Amino acid sequence: MTAITLAARLRRIKPSPSTSAADRAQALQRSGRSIVNLVAGEPDFDTPAHIRAAALQAIAAGATRYTPIAGSAQLREAIAEKLLRENALTYDAREIIVTNGAKSAIYCAFAATLGPGDEVLIPAPFWVSYPDMVLACDALPVVLPCPEDQGFKLTAQQLEAAITPRTRWLLLNSPSNPTGACYTAGEYRALAQVLARHPQVMVMTDDIYEHIQFTDAPGVHLLAAAPQLRARTLAINGVSKSYAMTGWRIGYAAGPLALIQAMETLQSQTSGNACSVSQAAAVAALRGDQSFVRESAAIYRQRRDLMLAGLRQIPGLGCRAPDGAFYLFVHCAGLIGKRTPQGKVLADDMDLVLHLLDSEGVAVVAGSAYGLSPYFRLSIATSAQVLQEALTRIARAVEKLR
Numbered sequence: 001m002t003a004i005t006l007a008a009r010l011r012r013i014k015p016s017p018s019t020s021a022a023d024r025a026q027a028l029q030r031s032g033r034s035i036v037n038l039v040a041g042e043p044d045f046d047t048p049a050h051i052r053a054a055a056l057q058a059i060a061a062g063a064t065r066y067t068p069i070a071g072s073a074q075l076r077e078a079i080a081e082k083l084l085r086e087n088a089l090t091y092d093a094r095e096i097i098v099t100n101g102a103k104s105a106i107y108c109a110f111a112a113t114l115g116p117g118d119e120v121l122i123p124a125p126f127w128v129s130y131p132d133m134v135l136a137c138d139a140l141p142v143v144l145p146c147p148e149d150q151g152f153k154l155t156a157q158q159l160e161a162a163i164t165p166r167t168r169w170l171l172l173n174s175p176s177n178p179t180g181a182c183y184t185a186g187e188y189r190a191l192a193q194v195l196a197r198h199p200q201v202m203v204m205t206d207d208i209y210e211h212i213q214f215t216d217a218p219g220v221h222l223l224a225a226a227p228q229l230r231a232r233t234l235a236i237n238g239v240s241k242s243y244a245m246t247g248w249r250i251g252y253a254a255g256p257l258a259l260i261q262a263m264e265t266l267q268s269q270t271s272g273n274a275c276s277v278s279q280a281a282a283v284a285a286l287r288g289d290q291s292f293v294r295e296s297a298a299i300y301r302q303r304r305d306l307m308l309a310g311l312r313q314i315p316g317l318g319c320r321a322p323d324g325a326f327y328l329f330v331h332c333a334g335l336i337g338k339r340t341p342q343g344k345v346l347a348d349d350m351d352l353v354l355h356l357l358d359s360e361g362v363a364v365v366a367g368s369a370y371g372l373s374p375y376f377r378l379s380i381a382t383s384a385q386v387l388q389e390a391l392t393r394i395a396r397a398v399e400k401l402r
């Protein structure tokens with residue numbers, strides 16, 4: 001028998017827990033169970049018609065070959081225009097790299113900068129992939145718990161206490177997946193004051209949910225609040241969530257030229273350029289009519305309100321209103337320790353998630369996957385009808401507990 005020897009880094013990482021939960025729900029669905037799937041981290045809308053049309057036009061025009069590794073000149077220009085128009089940030093197109101989704105931008109930046117013993121500060125709850133990406137680059141994720149009573153956000157004191165001479169990155173994700181928490185300009189300035197004392201720390205902002213915000217005042221970018229951090233900040237973004245383009249795989253990073261060039265070298269020897277047709281579609285997304293962005297955010301907001309009102313009626317559950325993104329991070333301490341009709345005591349949020357799935361076919365992801373328990377995350381990127389059905393089923397599943 002041929003033995004396959006895996007690299008040590010593969011023993012450190014695991015498949016994405018949200019993908020595993022989605023697979024489990026789909027397998028049950030295939031076996032004939034009625035499943036209400038609230039796992040997906042992607043918009044339920046179609047990509048807007050004008051963006052799809054631009055892709056078809058690009059194919060017809062022969063835009064089917066390699067592009068420059070860092071992305072087509074047109075797309076890098078369109079991203080620079082977007083950063084100026086929406087975030088008041090000035091970037092030259094050379095300070096921007098287009099990647100295969102935002103995920104690849106984050107990994108590429110880590111792979112270009114991290115080595116054994118380096119530390120990356122990750123406020124928890126966090127997007128599931130951050131720690132594993134750091135581990136895959138042989139470095140250490142340093143998880144900083146940010147409980148609900150501090151709005152799920154990192155404080156300046158926590159940051160100061162966590163920085164060591166080995167700290168290479170601080171990762172900030174606003175609006176956050178899974179909590180929807182958004183940093184204010186004042187909170188960013190407080191963090192920037194700490195960072196001023198630690199010039200070796202770079203900052204990665206994951207801005208992928210920036211257009212899905214429910215606050216009346218527009219969201220602020222870290223660099224708008226603390227422009228002095230520009231020389232050591234990498235802003236990650238993409239078209240996946242804002243334009244319902246998760247399958248097109250276009251992300252990007254804007255940052256200091258030396259870092260962008262290093263990422264380009266790495267990308268040139270690994271994935272190569274992002275899909276040429278998708279790049280043409282992304283130009284249309286960024287330069288075209290933006291009404292989809294506004295309209296979809298308004299719909300997510302209605303769904304959030306519907307779901308919050310319903311969840312707050314269910315004994316044992318609680319939920320802080322998210323300011324953005326399309327998830328609710330539901331507190332479920334009131335149900336831990338209860339017993340299912342089969343006699344199983346719910347020891348943690350994973351047990352509750354399994355009870356919701358087994359008893360009522362509701363698929364959600366345990367808070368432990370995001371580094372904070374006891375919670376579960378549900379996605380509101382689905383119709384109001386499905387959300388209403390989910391509420392009915394969750395209430396029934398909770399009623400069965402003793």
Ligand SMILES: Cc1ncc(COP(=O)(O)O)c(C=O)c1O
Pocket residue numbers: 041100101102103104127173176177206208238239240246249250251
């Ligand atoms: C916080 C966060 N960052 C990045 C990504 C990845 O985005 P993309 O699909 O563009 O790779 C996701 C996707 O779920 C996310 O939730």
